[in-house]
Each structure stands twice: as C-alpha cells, then as structure tokens.
Amino acid sequence: MKQVILHSSVEDKLKRGRWILEKDDFPQLDLDNQAVAFYSRKGNFLGTGYLSPQNKGIGWFVTEETVQFDQVFFQRIFQQAKAKRTAYALDNRTTAYRLFNQEGDGFGGVTIDCYGDYAVFSWYNAYVYQLKEVMTAAFKQVYPEVLGAYEKIRFKGLEQESAHLYGQKQEEPFLVLENGVSYQVFLNDGLMTGIFLDQHEVRGSLVDGLAAGKSLLNLFSYTAAFSVAAAMGGAVATTSVDLAKRSRELSEAHFLANGFRMDQHRLVVMDVFDYFKYAKRHGLSYDVIVLDPPSFARNKKRIFSVAKDYHKLIAEALEILEPDGILIASTNAANLSRRRFKEELEKGFGKTKHQYLSEYGLPADFAYNKKDESSNYLKVFTIKVDK
Incomplete structure (x- = not known):
C-alpha cells in the first residue's frame, strides 16, 4: 500500500x-x-x-486503523450498518430505504439502497467500482435475503449508467411501500429509480395530514411523490409541475397505484417560473407549496442555482400562496450550509411574516458524518406564512 x-x-x-x-x-x-x-x-x-x-x-x-479493503472488512461494516436499520427492516409499511450511506457507514464512495427484495449499489468513483466483486460478496453474506441487485455508475468513464449486478432480475416496474404509500419504481433505467428515498420523513409529514383538506402545489415534482403522499394524507387537490415530459407518465403511475383518480390531481409539464406566471394569470392559489429544486439546472430560458436563486422561488411562491399557507422549502445542495440556506429563504420572504414549524435533515437510514456538516446535505423547512 x-x-x-x-x-x-x-x-x-x-x-x-x-x-x-x-x-x-x-x-x-x-x-x-x-x-x-x-x-x-x-x-x-x-x-x-x-x-x-x-x-x-x-x-x-x-x-484510523490499518486495514485491507477485503471481504472481511466490508462484511464487518455492512453488518454494522444493518444493525443500525433493524427498525426499518421490521417496518412492513416501508420497504424502500437506504442500507449503506457512504462515510456515514464507514466507507465513502458507495451507497446501497433497498427496494423491496432488491438492492441498488451506486458507485461514485473508479476505485470503489474496482472493488465491486469483493463488496458484493460481502453484501451477500450479510444480506442473504436480498434476491438480486442492480448498480448505478455515478462517475465518468464507463458507457453504461445502470446494469444488473447479481441474482434475480426484477420485472419492471414494480411497487414498493413508504409510510404505507405505494410507489412504482424501476431499477435498471438510467440513474433514477422513480423516488428519492432521503425525503421519506418529509413525505411522512404529508401522509400524517399536513395538507389534509388543503390544495397542494408541488414544484420540480419529478414523479410527484410529495403529491401522492399529500393525497394519502387527505389533500383535496394537488398540482405537480416539472419540465421533464416523462414526469407525467411516472407521476400518474404513483397515483393509480394508490387508487386515486386523476380528476383532482393535475400533472403539468412546464418550467416552474413559467408556471408562476401562468398561475397568477389564471388566478390560481394554493394552501401548501412544495419547493424541491435541483441544486443546479439549465434550460433554454434560464440557469437556476439554489445558492443564488432560491430566494426568487420563495418570492414567487408567496404571490400564489393562500393566507396562512404553508411552504415546504427543500434543498440537497451539499455545498450550501444550513445557515446560508436559511439566509436565502429569509431574503425571499423579505418583510412577510412567517414562522418555522419544523426542520428536517437526512433521516436515520441515511447515516452521515456528524463532524462534517456537508455530509448531512438535506435541508428542509416547513414554514407557515402569516399574510
């Protein structure tokens, strides 16, 4: 060495x-x-x-130890990670969660997620990819109950983004549970799977009734998981907006999997800032608005950066938020501290009175390095607006 x-x-x-x-x-x-x-x-x-x-x-x-990155080493840290997640394994209302989370579980550069009876490995650099045989051998010893696994290649240099790794293949798509809600996922179609698992506590607040009896607008909605969670928690209507055309088909699948008809759940393919203009032009307003943008995005019209532009989202959202409405403001930008994110929110609120109801970081299955703030990259605030 x-x-x-x-x-x-x-x-x-x-x-x-x-x-x-x-x-x-x-x-x-x-x-x-x-x-x-x-x-x-x-x-x-x-x-x-x-x-x-x-x-x-x-x-x-x-x-800080002298170690070899061999099967014995990985079996040990996988077993430790598994022991931390006993409550998730025993929860029959949730079948999708993180099994291993990089440095939070003792080895940066790889994550492993559970989707029902299957696992998804994500490799973030070439060295961990070189170790995949020894890692999968160790994983099989610790998780014999997993029927098969897939991999996501999250670094440059290989042609494929996704592939079957070992064991049985899952007929796709299929359903997993989170907080008792069904979501349709796909394990071998690019880097995405149909749901971002790190948000399950925030979605849980919606399932528990945060938007009960209310209308909800979900911006940058991807597959509308927040909207489905809100519907399960009693929201009377949802609108989900995303620029990706495929989002409509994937979002509808989530709603149908839970027995919802689409007449009260709109799916809109549109740039979010264009939708703000559309909503104001048509006199639309909402009781709850979810803002969960990518850290950085570029389209033909504009460039969006969470660190520089999030305040614009807040300001625009306030214009179509009902009195005493609720904003759910979220970012996964690791390079933006919690303090700086809150400053960006406050810039957007200006003089509008508001109160912070709750705050979320990564859930327990997304173990992180507690000495490094950037390791706990997820920052979500639920905010009641007094106007």
Whole structure:
C-alpha cells in the first residue's frame, strides 16, 4: 500500500472530521484509484483511505486503523450498518430505504439502497467500482435475503449508467411501500429509480395530514411523490409541475397505484417560473407549496442555482400562496450550509411574516458524518406564512 504524507493543514481537517479529500490539498499528487496509508510529516500513522477522483473530491479517508479493503472488512461494516436499520427492516409499511450511506457507514464512495427484495449499489468513483466483486460478496453474506441487485455508475468513464449486478432480475416496474404509500419504481433505467428515498420523513409529514383538506402545489415534482403522499394524507387537490415530459407518465403511475383518480390531481409539464406566471394569470392559489429544486439546472430560458436563486422561488411562491399557507422549502445542495440556506429563504420572504414549524435533515437510514456538516446535505423547512 502506497504511503502519502499529509500537509499539517490536511491533517487538521481529518482531525476535525472532514474525511473527503480535496484536490487543492494535494497539488503534487500523481496517484489515483488505489488504497493508501496516510502519515503526518513527523512520520506518525494517521489512517487508511483511498484516492480516486469523483465529483466531491479526489478520495476518502476511511479509518484510523490499518486495514485491507477485503471481504472481511466490508462484511464487518455492512453488518454494522444493518444493525443500525433493524427498525426499518421490521417496518412492513416501508420497504424502500437506504442500507449503506457512504462515510456515514464507514466507507465513502458507495451507497446501497433497498427496494423491496432488491438492492441498488451506486458507485461514485473508479476505485470503489474496482472493488465491486469483493463488496458484493460481502453484501451477500450479510444480506442473504436480498434476491438480486442492480448498480448505478455515478462517475465518468464507463458507457453504461445502470446494469444488473447479481441474482434475480426484477420485472419492471414494480411497487414498493413508504409510510404505507405505494410507489412504482424501476431499477435498471438510467440513474433514477422513480423516488428519492432521503425525503421519506418529509413525505411522512404529508401522509400524517399536513395538507389534509388543503390544495397542494408541488414544484420540480419529478414523479410527484410529495403529491401522492399529500393525497394519502387527505389533500383535496394537488398540482405537480416539472419540465421533464416523462414526469407525467411516472407521476400518474404513483397515483393509480394508490387508487386515486386523476380528476383532482393535475400533472403539468412546464418550467416552474413559467408556471408562476401562468398561475397568477389564471388566478390560481394554493394552501401548501412544495419547493424541491435541483441544486443546479439549465434550460433554454434560464440557469437556476439554489445558492443564488432560491430566494426568487420563495418570492414567487408567496404571490400564489393562500393566507396562512404553508411552504415546504427543500434543498440537497451539499455545498450550501444550513445557515446560508436559511439566509436565502429569509431574503425571499423579505418583510412577510412567517414562522418555522419544523426542520428536517437526512433521516436515520441515511447515516452521515456528524463532524462534517456537508455530509448531512438535506435541508428542509416547513414554514407557515402569516399574510
């Protein structure tokens, strides 16, 4: 195993719990896609990790121990991760959740999700992809109940984005449960699966009646999972808006899977900012508005960045929100701190009176590094607006 001597500033980052390795900290490094042992300039052993470029950095510090990334190592951390999620495994109202979440479970660069009897591995760099045989062998030992698995390739360099990994193949699409709600998912069709699992607590608040008796507008709706959850919780009408044409078909499948007719649930294929104009022009307003945009988006008309433009969403939403309405403001931008996100929200509210009802981060199955704020990337606020 190659040895890497760390600058004192990088050593300090590791001691503070920042385990993602950044390119700027290794200007002369010419190693990649391999395990390494880290040492201080004084020659003290600091721990074991690996180097491999991905969108978040150039590698990961993994453990302060001397280890080999072999089947024994992965069986141990998979077993530890499984023990944390016993409550999810026993919950017959939820059959889709995260089994292993990168550095939060002891190894950055890979996630594993449960969808019913199947698992989905996501590889975020070439080094973890090289380890997939040893990882899947370890996973089979810890999860013999899983019938089969698929993989998502989330780094550049390979032609395919998705593939069958091992075991049985699932006839697609099929249904999973979350908070007692059925969602149609697909495991081998690009990088998406039909639902973002990290939002299940927020959707749970809607199932529990946050929008009961109310109308709900779901913007950047993808497959309208928030809308379906609201309908299950008693919302009288929902409108789901997304620019992707495929979103209509996928969203309708969720509603039909739960026995809803579509006459009170509109699916609109449109740019969100164009929809704000449409709604104001037609005198439309809503009791609850969900804002869950991508961190960055570009279309023919505009570029949207959560860090710079979220306040515009808030300001526009206020114009079509009913008196005493509720906003659910969400972002998964890891580079935007909770404090900065809240500042962006406040910029949008201006002088409009409002109160924060609840706040969400990642749910318990999405274990994260508690010493590194960016590891807990999800930030959601439920806000009551007094107007």
